[in-house]
Amino acid sequence: MIRSIKYIYLIFCLISTAFTINAQEIVSPNKKIKVIIASKKTSDNNSFGKVYFKILYKNKAEYIEVVPNSPMGITRDDQQFTDNLKLVGESKEKTVNEKYEMISGKRKLCTNLGNEKVLQYVNSNNKPLNIVFRVYNDGVAFRYEFTDKTNSLVNIIDETTTYVFPSATNRWLQEYIDSYEGFFPFSNTGKSNNKQEWGFPALFKVNNNPIWVLISEANITENNCAAKLSNLKNPNEYKVTYPSPRDNFKQTGVKTTLPWNSQWHTLIIGQLSDVVESTLITDVSEPNKLKATSWIKPGAVSWNYWANNHGSKDYKKIAEYTDLAVEMKWPYTLIDWEWDVMSNGGNLVDAVNYAKSKGIKTLMWYNSGTSWLEPTPNDRMLTAEKRNKELAWLKEIGVYGIKVDFFNGDQQDMMKYYVDILKDAAKYQIMVNFHGATAPRGWVRTYPNLMTTEAVYGAEWYNNKPTLTNKAAAHNATLPFTRNVIGSMDYTPVTFSDSQHPHITSYAHELALSVVFESGFQHFADRPEGYKSLPVEPKEFLKNVPVSWDNTKFVDGYPGEKVIIARKKGNQWYLGGLNGKDQSQILKVNFDFLDKGNYKLKIIKDGVNDKSFAVEVKNVTKGAVLNVECLPRGGFVAVLEK
Known part of the structure; x- marks a missing residue:
């Protein structure tokens, strides 16, 4: 009996120390959230291994494990950085503390306040990888950085990043479709009738505690694809998964030169108030890149499509909704699809001029030209040359915004397309609405001419x-x-x-x-x-x-x-x-x-x-x-x- 107890104790010690190699700890400014990053050796005489993180939340007087040990790692076509990582250095913990102002959103004055630490790893080929963690009062963000330099392209093809949750976790998840137009049904199993793929954001109430976690991502650039979650192997383990290739875009993941960094992986954590009020997505996104922003004006819009699906073909319908905007004191009216074949008393320019005569600003719909091509106009935004020509014309006739619809997936080329539209539209002082599109990932801070996104x-x-x-x-x-x-x-x-x-x-x-x-x-x-x-x-x-x-x-x-x-x-x-x-x-x-x-x-x-x-x-x-x-x-x- 004594021998059995000693054996059980030995096994417990081995398990408990498996994650104590190179353990680092980062705590939020208010001390409520703690992140522990540790390595697990792949063999007894090898200093390389897997990297895991876990998150604890202080509920009343004690820390509760919110996200148990969860694997990290990323793979390129030429190197893997998964189970062959060795910690070779770490930065001193520093405080990120900046104030910024938003033109639209849930809060005008925002604070990006968190504690940051950079962990420096090499793989078994001595190639470097940094993992950057920021711990905020309302959550955690982390990203991967390849710091070496290359002139040739590398293909970043996968992540082993996985969010592990206790089995007694309630969840509200949307089954993944690239338009993000779905429901968030309650589940306590994490199972669906589909592919076990989930779109961002994903909401969890952890282990019957009053602690909530909302997972998403932020600060996607032209050198990123957008990701989703998959729990196909285990319903309580949600792996970050890159989009599948499309028929006309065979690429998996990201092709880029180095140095490179991933998007921020974000977890908003706390009470429901912390989740609803959080600005973590914009906190970690790049600051405003537009020099002048006084022309960006949020506002209410009259919209003819809901009651009249083909209403923008009809000049008199557009005039009717312009008059509605006047009566309701709304600054904008949206001219939706098929305006290029407008008739019944006037054309598009006539409609814009009528709105101007009433003091109403017009917004106009465009097909992105990448997915469903039937609704027109569908060929005016896809290339830089066509896009700039069209935007210059809109500026000339007095249009203030565009609604671009029917995007085709979350691959890298689509991310670049979104950003290119925002950049080019800003040159002509045009505001943007993305429809039939990916979920927001922080662009509204970097390019504040992005006024709204459908994805609902x-x-x-x-x-x-x-x-x-x-x-x-x-x-x-x-x-x-x-x-x-x-x-x-x-x-x-x-x-x-x-x-x-x-x-x-x-x-x-x-x-x-x-x-x-x-x-x-x-x-x-x-x-x-x-x-x-x-x-x-x-x-x-x-x-x-x-x-x-x-x-x-x-x-x-x-x-x-x-x-x-x-x-x-x-x-x-x-x-x-x-x-x-x-x-x-x-x-x-x-x-x-x-x-x-x-x-x-x-x-x-x-x-x-x-x-x-x-x-x-x-x-x-x-x-x-x-x-x-x-x-x-x-x-x-x-x-x-x-």
């Missing part, structure tokens, strides 16, 4: 299938914790009438989407009569609700069930609340986010039925609590002024 199963889907009708309420109450965390989201919200398929969310729920969903261009999708027939209070609210914000606070919520978001603009706070359930629910608003003083609160909420509103005016102070009764799939908005 939005209201446009009421046109296509009946699926959204019954799923919209829970889906809408999930997006603030998932997709909208990582960047502006072109959901095209706030519809009161029906498109091809009905919606059964309440009118107050729809009104609340204008606050709950953040987008630098907020395309209000309903037909003109949908807005003109509104009662005075909700109509006035939509005339004045901002689309860019000075601050954002998470008030309450849980994915798929409910959410309350508070956003500040100037001296006013705007609140939006959604009931994601099919039964009535009381949403509890705690006003702890307010400064001291007395505030006037005007609330617009569900009325006696789902197509009516009720309006109340109250006085509230910091710390007050308000219970708002919501109908099934209901909601509310409120405005607070000191």
Whole structure:
């Protein structure tokens, strides 16, 4: 018996020390998040091995393991940096601390504050690899760096980077498709009926603890591809996976000269408020590269496509939506696909001139020319020569923005195409909306003329299938914790009438989407009569609700069930609340986010039925609590002024 106990103890010691070779530790500025990086030898007499990281989060008085030991590594076609790494040096820990300002997004003034350490490795061929870690108060970011120099191209083909989670982890994951237009259903198994591939962002609630992790990536350049997650081998192990080759683009991974660095792999960690309020994606992205930005103006947009799929063929329809923008005090109208064959009283230039005569700025749709080629114009953005010619013409006739649609995957050539569009559009002071596109990965900081990106199963889907009708309420109450965390989201919200398929969310729920969903261009999708027939209070609210914000606070919520978001603009706070359930629910608003003083609160909420509103005016102070009764799939908005 004693001999057995000694044997078990010996095995325990061997296991516990397997990850203590070359262990490094980095802690966040507020000491809540700790990252430990360690190596595991591949044999007893070999100093090379595998590198693992784990993440701990301080919940109350103790650290809880959030991400257990998870493998790291990257592979080139000429070298592997996976199980043959040796630590040869490390930098001193330094603090990254910079202030920056955003034109659109959840917060105007942001702080990039974290502790950074660079770990220097070589592989068994003595080729160098750096792994850079930053640990923030609300998460962790890391990336790979090849520091040697080459004149010839190398092909970076794979990563062994894997995020390991305890089996008792709840998750909200979107099955991967390159348009990122899907739902984030709850799962506690990590299994699907598909390929076991998941798109970013991916949300986890860890091991029955009140600790959340949102995984994504940021700061992708022309020398990166975008990645996804795969847990095909083990449902609790999510491997970073590069996109598969396309028919007309056979490349896997990235081809580049060296030196080179990967995108930042990001994990937002903490309470739900930490996740919703985080700016980690832009924190780690390159600073603004545009010299002048005063021409970049977020704003509300009237949009004809939702109710009139081919409305941009019709000059009179464009004029009707221009007049809607005038009445609703929205600065923009979007002329969508097929404008190149506009008739019925005028052409595209006539429509732009009509809008200018009314004080409305026009935005215009383009097909990227890389995927579905039927909608036109589809050949004006794909090459630098054509693109610059078209952008110069848009500038000349007085167009302020473009919506580029139908991109074709997450491969390196598509990443370069996105960045090239942003660069070229900025030269002509043109703002950009990416549609049918990859999820946001921090470009909005580097190129602030990027106003919004679709990458969401939005209201446009009421046109296509009946699926959204019954799923919209829970889906809408999930997006603030998932997709909208990582960047502006072109959901095209706030519809009161029906498109091809009905919606059964309440009118107050729809009104609340204008606050709950953040987008630098907020395309209000309903037909003109949908807005003109509104009662005075909700109509006035939509005339004045901002689309860019000075601050954002998470008030309450849980994915798929409910959410309350508070956003500040100037001296006013705007609140939006959604009931994601099919039964009535009381949403509890705690006003702890307010400064001291007395505030006037005007609330617009569900009325006696789902197509009516009720309006109340109250006085509230910091710390007050308000219970708002919501109908099934209901909601509310409120405005607070000191």
